[in-house]
Amino acid sequence: MFDDTFCLNVRFLLNTQFKMIELPDNIAALQSYKPGKAVEDIFEGKNFDRTAILSSNENNLGTSPKAVAAIQEAATNSYLYPDPSGMKLRQKLAAKHNTTIDKIIIGNGSDGILSNIFKAFFRPGDELVSSAGSFVAVNVMTKLNNIPYKQAPLTKEYAFDLEAILDLVGPRTKAVYLCNPNNPTGAMISNRALKAFIEKIPEHILIIVDEAYAEFAASLSSEFPDATQIELPNVITLRTFSKAFGLAGVRLGYGVGSQFIVDTLMKVKLTFNPSIIAQAAGGAALDDAAFMQETIEMNKKGLAYYYKNFSQMQLNYVPSFGNFVMLDMSTEERAMYVFNQLLNRGVFVRPLAFFQLPHCLRITVGLPEECQLLVEKMAEVMTLEKN
Ligand SMILES: Cc1ncc(COP(=O)(O)O)c(C=O)c1O
Known part of the structure; x- marks a missing residue:
């Protein structure tokens, strides 16, 4: 009986003012998604x-046939919740990266993990340091989380200027984000440059190395660092199944980091994520050499x-x-x-x-x-x- 129109009419008759739900300033300032053509x-x-x-830097070759078969099989189990700890996939990833399962986190895309990093590690006032002209989701996520974002300019060659980034690191810096190779410029930080940079960053600062394009970079240069092999308590390397593995639509990414970082991220991860389909697809894609x-x-x-x-x-x-x-x-x-x-x-x-x-x-x-x-x-x- 008291439907929306009825309530609206009553308010109109009583001449009461609508008061909008108030938003935090940082959310109000964000632009909402504008539906257009897919x-x-x-x-x-x-x-x-x-x-x-x-x-969109997808893999236009399509989806690995092995992953498609695994997705089809997993689809029949869609009535079940996925394994919240993602054991099978994490075991495979640990073997791939020569490490142990407690150093692997999986998530709903690597941007899902990045979003959880902001949730888990940042306190009010903590800053992120990185470069201008890099992965746009980082700009959005810092705004979303009210995190001051300091960005050094790119070099003339459109590469990360590690010296300039280092100059921005200060008492409020909680994390440094490096995109390697960088999207959208394509420039790469070499193994030697990355190691020298990391040595200069104090241990209480988290270093996020986003290697979304690692498989391509490793095939193009012997100088590609593969930061998954850096065993330091404050480093996490993000990888994705969305690019070379051709699984952008299933949403699956992972991180390789210290046990402390992975434990912390496990605390904030939504329990049943990634989906049963994503976990199965990732496992099969890893097998499709x-x-x-x-x-x-x-x-x-x-x-x-x-x-x-x-x-x-x-x-x-x-x-x-x-x-x-x-x-x-x-x-x-x-x-x-x-x-x-x-x-x-x-x-x-x-x-x-x-x-x-x-x-x-x-x-x-x-x-x-x-x-x-x-x-x-x-x-x-x-x-x-x-x-
Ligand atoms: C540098 C970088 N990181 C992360 C992502 C997103 O990866 P995912 O699809 O796993 O969220 C992209 C996608 O464009 C990217 O370019």
Whole structure:
């Protein structure tokens, strides 16, 4: 009887003022998700005979057949709760990284673990230190958690400036975030540079090394550090199944860190996360060496193909250690012009204003035919621009 309309009418008649629920300032300042077209529907209604979505650094090769089979099998057990401690998957990951299960945390994507790091370690006033022009989720999460975020500028080569980051570390620093290789620039911190940097950071400061693109970086450079092998009480390395493993949609990531860090994260983890399907998919994906090999090979060839063609078009690219390449287009206007022209030709890439790099575009390495389409359309746009 007292439905919403009735209550509204009574309030109107009584001329009472609505008082909105008050939000904390940091939440009120955030932008809510604006529903628009799903990325896969971006070309809906257009008559392109070929399209390429090269915007999110996914693995366009698809999902490992072994993971698909495991997902199908796990689907029949969906009525069950998942193992809250994720034993089977953590055991496999421990073996992969030459460590013990108590040093492995799994989560709902590596960003789920990052979010729990903020929840577990930060007290009011504690600061995070990192670089500008890096993984955008960190900016969002610091705002969400009311964490002051100090960012050093990138170097001229679009790499993390470790000296400048070190200069920002102070009495209020709780953690330092390093993205290696960096999304969106693709630049890598070498083994030697990372170790020298870590030595200078006091032990009471948490060091988060985000290695979302580790599998690609390791295949591209012997200088890639693999921070999972650094055994220090204050270091956690984050990895994901969303990129090379091709499981972005199931949401699965993991961290390798000290027992203290893992214990702490276990305290704040939502009990039944990740899902039974994600845990099964991850275990099977780890066994699919052939899929990983194909992924790595495709990426190497795709990068070389991009570099060759971008050079010919005199486009300014940053050599990458991930599955994407960043182009410096000089101005935001030019970056957006090229972005829109590509979109109008069936190719979707990532503009980087949200990453504090408005004059740049990030282009994922896709299937060979997708890379060819990008190059073909980019050449058309460059010719158009000249005329
Ligand atoms: C550097 C970096 N870290 C983490 C992630 C997110 O990983 P996940 O899908 O596991 O949350 C991404 C995805 O784009 C990334 O680029």
